[in-house]
Amino acid sequence: MERVRELVEKAERGQFTKEDLGVLSEATRRALKFMLDKGIPITPKNFEVWFMVFAGMILHNAPDTSDNIDQFYRKVEQFLEEKLREERELREMRRETEEVLNFSADRLGKVLESMDEHDRAIESQLKQIESFMRSGVGSILETLLGEIERLKEVNSRLKRELEDARNTMNTLRKRLAKKAQEAIRDPLTGLYNRGYLEEELKRRIRLFDKKGRSFAVVMADLDHFKRVNDLYGHLAGDHVLVTFASILKNDIRMDDVAARYGGEEFVVVLDALGLNAATSVANRFRSRLESTPIIWWENIIRVTASFGVAQVRAGDVPETILDRADKALYLAKSDGRNCVRSERDLVTRQAPPA
Ligand code: GH3
Numbered sequence: 001m002e003r004v005r006e007l008v009e010k011a012e013r014g015q016f017t018k019e020d021l022g023v024l025s026e027a028t029r030r031a032l033k034f035m036l037d038k039g040i041p042i043t044p045k046n047f048e049v050w051f052m053v054f055a056g057m058i059l060h061n062a063p064d065t066s067d068n069i070d071q072f073y074r075k076v077e078q079f080l081e082e083k084l085r086e087e088r089e090l091r092e093m094r095r096e097t098e099e100v101l102n103f104s105a106d107r108l109g110k111v112l113e114s115m116d117e118h119d120r121a122i123e124s125q126l127k128q129i130e131s132f133m134r135s136g137v138g139s140i141l142e143t144l145l146g147e148i149e150r151l152k153e154v155n156s157r158l159k160r161e162l163e164d165a166r167n168t169m170n171t172l173r174k175r176l177a178k179k180a181q182e183a184i185r186d187p188l189t190g191l192y193n194r195g196y197l198e199e200e201l202k203r204r205i206r207l208f209d210k211k212g213r214s215f216a217v218v219m220a221d222l223d224h225f226k227r228v229n230d231l232y233g234h235l236a237g238d239h240v241l242v243t244f245a246s247i248l249k250n251d252i253r254m255d256d257v258a259a260r261y262g263g264e265e266f267v268v269v270l271d272a273l274g275l276n277a278a279t280s281v282a283n284r285f286r287s288r289l290e291s292t293p294i295i296w297w298e299n300i301i302r303v304t305a306s307f308g309v310a311q312v313r314a315g316d317v318p319e320t321i322l323d324r325a326d327k328a329l330y331l332a333k334s335d336g337r338n339c340v341r342s343e344r345d346l347v348t349r350q351a352p353p354a
Pocket residue numbers: 221222223224225226227229233234235236237238241262263264333337
């Protein structure tokens with residue numbers, strides 16, 4: 001579904017290659033034919049579903065059998081449901097918050113109203129007390145004092161209710177903020193996640209196109225990381241990931257962005273830097289990691305990483321710049337790991353035979 005989603009996004013931006021265009025028109029043709037054959041009403045919603053089904057089949061070279069159609073239909077359905085569920089959850093949180101806010105405002109109004117009323121009642125009773133005192137009627141005085149006590153109690157109960165409503169409102173506000181954070185962060189390392197990175201790259205590319213503000217991308221991949229898991233266990237592996245993430249986090253400027261791209265792959269966006277400066281920064285990350293002994297129970301784990309660097313250029317989309325950084329990273333791996341390579345090294349060297 002990932003590839004179908006990418007294709008749809010590219011189509012929306014109008015940035016697709018000749019091959020994408022082929023897939024788009026073929027999927028459109030097949031979707032329309034299928035819908036006509038089966039008498040499915042051609043509404044935008046139905047078309048979206050069947051277009052994605054056929055695009056998925058074309059992208060995965062799946063032959064046009066009814067089993068495959070069924071299978072891809074289920075995947076699309078699942079994908080759309082998931083999307084819908086996420087949207088619904090956020091809407092639900094927003095609705096809940098609004099409800100509490102309305103409820104509290106309503107309550108507050110009522111409390112204030114009744115407090116006013118009580119104030120007026122107390123005022124008039126005090127006046128009566130004074131006149132009773134003057135006429136010396138003691139027992140009535142007592143009754144009235146009792147009444148005043150009761151009113152005070154009612155007031156403090158209303159105040160407590162108001163407090164409760166305020167607490168509920170604060171809890172909901174915090175939950176909403178947490179939810180918004182979770183949507184953009186990787187839970188293990190606390191770095192930004194891949195989705196956020198891609199949005200960030202789109203923003204930066206727009207800024208580059210409009211204002212000429214350059215940036216570079218460093219892609220890092222831990223070396224022989226599988227061995228760490230095999231030797232020390234998965235939890236040790238996680239601990240290494242967290243350590244590397246904090247090296248990246250602590251070693252960048254405010255306008256830079258560090259993200260966990262995948263399992264043991266990380267991407268750092270370096271603001272306003274060219275290829276040479278970004279390569280130096282990547283080397284700084286590299287030597288920090290190399291010289292950081294990672295302590296795990298009675299073991300000291302030593303890890304290195306390889307790095308690929310690319311700089312934004314005209315016509316880039318997130319995938320193209322990430323792809324160049326990835327190719328440079330691949331070169332760093334084949335050059336023996338624990339080193340940094342940039343897209344310039346790709347040009348000066350022939351790619352190894354496939
Ligand atoms: P290379 O130097 O070529 O990158 O070798 P490698 O072993 O690092 O590469 P490979 O891609 O073969 O293995 C990556 C490993 O990363 C496999 C996977 O189990 C591990 N991994 C991915 N995500 C996590 C994670 O969240 N926690 C842990 N502990 N391990 C992870």
